[in-house]
Amino acid sequence: MRREKLRALAPLEEPAAPTDLRVRQLRARDLLRGDLEGPDLERHVEESVLTTTMQKAIGWGRANSIFPATFGLACCAIEMMSIVSPRYDIARFGAENMRASPRQADLLILSGRVSIKMAPVCRRLYDQMLEPKWVIAMGACSSSGGMFANYAVVQGADKFMPVDIHVPGCPPRAEALVYGFNKLQRMILGNPDPGWRRRYNAAGTEEWAREATGEASKEEIEAYEAARELAATHEAARSQASRGGPT
Amino acid sequence: MPDAPGLELIAQDLNDVAGGSVLGTYHEHGQGCLIVDPEHVLDILRWLRDEPGQEYRFLSSLHGVDYLPAEPRFGVVYELLNMPRVERLRVRAALRDPGGDELPELDSCVSLFPTAEFHEREVYDFFGIVFRGHPDLRRILMPEDYVGWPQRRDFPMGGEPVIFTRDEPVMPRWYE
Numbered sequence: 001m002r003r004e005k006l007r008a009l010a011p012l013e014e015p016a017a018p019t020d021l022r023v024r025q026l027r028a029r030d031l032l033r034g035d036l037e038g039p040d041l042e043r044h045v046e047e048s049v050l051t052t053t054m055q056k057a058i059g060w061g062r063a064n065s066i067f068p069a070t071f072g073l074a075c076c077a078i079e080m081m082s083i084v085s086p087r088y089d090i091a092r093f094g095a096e097n098m099r100a101s102p103r104q105a106d107l108l109i110l111s112g113r114v115s116i117k118m119a120p121v122c123r124r125l126y127d128q129m130l131e132p133k134w135v136i137a138m139g140a141c142s143s144s145g146g147m148f149a150n151y152a153v154v155q156g157a158d159k160f161m162p163v164d165i166h167v168p169g170c171p172p173r174a175e176a177l178v179y180g181f182n183k184l185q186r187m188i189l190g191n192p193d194p195g196w197r198r199r200y201n202a203a204g205t206e207e208w209a210r211e212a213t214g215e216a217s218k219e220e221i222e223a224y225e226a227a228r229e230l231a232a233t234h235e236a237a238r239s240q241a242s243r244g245g246p247t
Numbered sequence: 248m249p250d251a252p253g254l255e256l257i258a259q260d261l262n263d264v265a266g267g268s269v270l271g272t273y274h275e276h277g278q279g280c281l282i283v284d285p286e287h288v289l290d291i292l293r294w295l296r297d298e299p300g301q302e303y304r305f306l307s308s309l310h311g312v313d314y315l316p317a318e319p320r321f322g323v324v325y326e327l328l329n330m331p332r333v334e335r336l337r338v339r340a341a342l343r344d345p346g347g348d349e350l351p352e353l354d355s356c357v358s359l360f361p362t363a364e365f366h367e368r369e370v371y372d373f374f375g376i377v378f379r380g381h382p383d384l385r386r387i388l389m390p391e392d393y394v395g396w397p398q399r400r401d402f403p404m405g406g407e408p409v410i411f412t413r414d415e416p417v418m419p420r421w422y423e
Contacts, residue, residue, distance in 0.1 A: 117390045149406025151397040152389070 024048075055190065062106075062132065063188040066095040066181075069105035071125065074112025076139040076171040083181075088174040093181060102128040107184070109177075110163070113141035114154045126161045134188070136180055137163040140170045197227075201234060249336060254279040257301070257336075265290045270341060280337040285323070285353040288340045292356050295327060295336065303327035303336055306356070309366035311374040312339075315400035320344040321351050321376060342376065355381040373398035 027044050030036040036044060072080060083090045090096055099105040102125045114122055126135065137157045140146030143166040145155035157163055164187060167180035183193055196202070249257060251274040258269040258281060268287035273280050283291050295303045305328040312322040321342035328335050342351040355378035356363045367378045368387040375396035378384060386393060395402055 116393075117388075145406060149404065151395075151402070151405035153406075155407045 059189045063185040064094040066093075066107045066134075066185075066188075067097055067099045067105050068095055068107040068109055069102055069125070069129070070098040070100045071108060072111050073114060073118065073122075074141065076111035076141075079171045079174050080109055080111040080138060080177060082174045083177055088178055090178060090181065093178075093185065095181065102126075103130060105129055106133045107136065108133070109136045109138050110142040110157050111138045111171075113146065113148050114157050115152050116154055117152075119154050119157075119160050122157070123160050132188075134164045134184055135161060136165045136167060136177070136184060138167045138169075138177055138180070139172055140168060143168065146170060198230075198234065201231060201238075249279050249334060250274070251279070254281070254336075257281065257295075260298075261291055261294060264294050278335065278337060280339055282339050282341055285340040285342050285351075288323075288325075288338070289354040289356060289359070291338060292325065292327075292359050295338070296359055301329070302331075303329045303334075305330055306360035306362055306366075307335075309356075309360075309363050309370065311370035311376055311398070313374060313398065313400045318343065321374060323353060323370060323376060325356070350375045350377045352377045352379055354379050355384075357381055372396075375399065 031044055082088055084096050108126055137143045141148060142157045145153055165180045165184045167176055169176050186192055254272050254274055258272050261269050265287045268284050268291055269281055270284055271282040295301050306325060307328045308326040310324050314320060319341040323340045325338040340353055345351055355367055367381055370376050371384055372386045372389050
């Protein structure tokens with residue numbers, strides 16, 4: 001009898017509007033009772049089951065519930081603080097909850113210059129964080145030393161800890177940090193954005209690879225060859241794809 | 248602020264108290280300065296603090312300077328303030344560089360102005376000027392195992408060379 005009612009509501013020939021909640025509710029109840037079979041069952045599965053890999057599901061969960069550490073180093077920290085404010089609102093991406101303990105955090109934002117006295121402290125905080133963990137180097141100073149080319153500041157935070165994302169700027173605007181954070185999310189999902197050299201097929205154009213700089217070291221030559229090879233493979237793959245054409 | 252004649256009077260009185268202790272004076276931008284012999288700096292500061300009529304009771308800052316090509320090379324500058332009269336007086340001890348690995352020395356004024364403790368540690372940290380009689384003379388801002396006196400003018404700048412694309416064709420290897 002229920003079946004008749006359902007058919008009356010949503011005949012198979014005309015698919016019911018997906019917003020028709022009542023129809024879907026009834027169908028789900030039938031499924032649980034074991035009453036649903038044949039084309040009805042197939043349609044239900046098609047509409048309501050999503051297949052994925054475990055890794056992707058875990059990545060999705062991780063990327064959308066990041067807990068940044070409450071950790072400011074210098075003036076960039078002022079910009080970092082504003083990302084949780086309603087104006088920029090990183091809660092849209094599920095990272096509004098700044099944890100005051102590295103044990104509970106999984107993202108460290110290096111917001112400012114790292115002095116050589118602070119570097120061991122940053123490293124210790126990073127070591128205390130639980131896996132999986134990520135690091136964003138925010139601003140020019142923590143990425144490269146920035147304007148502080150002097151005796152007191154570490155010339156780039158990746159000298160003492162791994163950094164996933166570098167956000168340029170002095171300081172970067174809060175939007176830039178949110179953009180970097182979105183890149184990190186895509187990286188966690190296993191779908192990282194390619195760098196611009198790869199995107200524009202410009203591998204091998206690094207400044208150190210230019211001939212004007214004079215003698216290149218052995219490592220530089222090797223890296224240059226590797227970059228050229230990568231570009232060639234990339235180009236070959238692209239031309240093959242274009243030759244195959246859209247099917 | 249003591250005006251220029253007032254500064255000269257102070258210098259004369261000081262030379263009477265400790266003979267030959269004031270090496271020079273100058274007065275510019277409304278600020279008087281006594282250049283003094285570092286051996287007598289404690290006597291001078293005590294006199295300026297306690298003498299009725301002077302009473303510079305507050306040491307607002309103490310800092311070091313490196314005038315590298317000049318000799319005496321180092322200066323330790325005391326900024327004194329008389330708070331009731333709002334008068335400021337600068338005292339600069341001119342220190343010679345002993346050369347080699349030896350560090351220049353002068354007396355600590357922590358016994359007169361307790362605030363000088365951290366200031367003197369900072370001067371020691373950055374310029375390698377030793378304050379005799381300081382209760383706890385060690386580095387304050389740089390890491391404890393740091394080697395060298397980074398604010399001296401002959402200390403290398405540090406950092407890393409940056410290659411800008413626009414500079415490379417006109418000045419090849421400019422950073423060397």
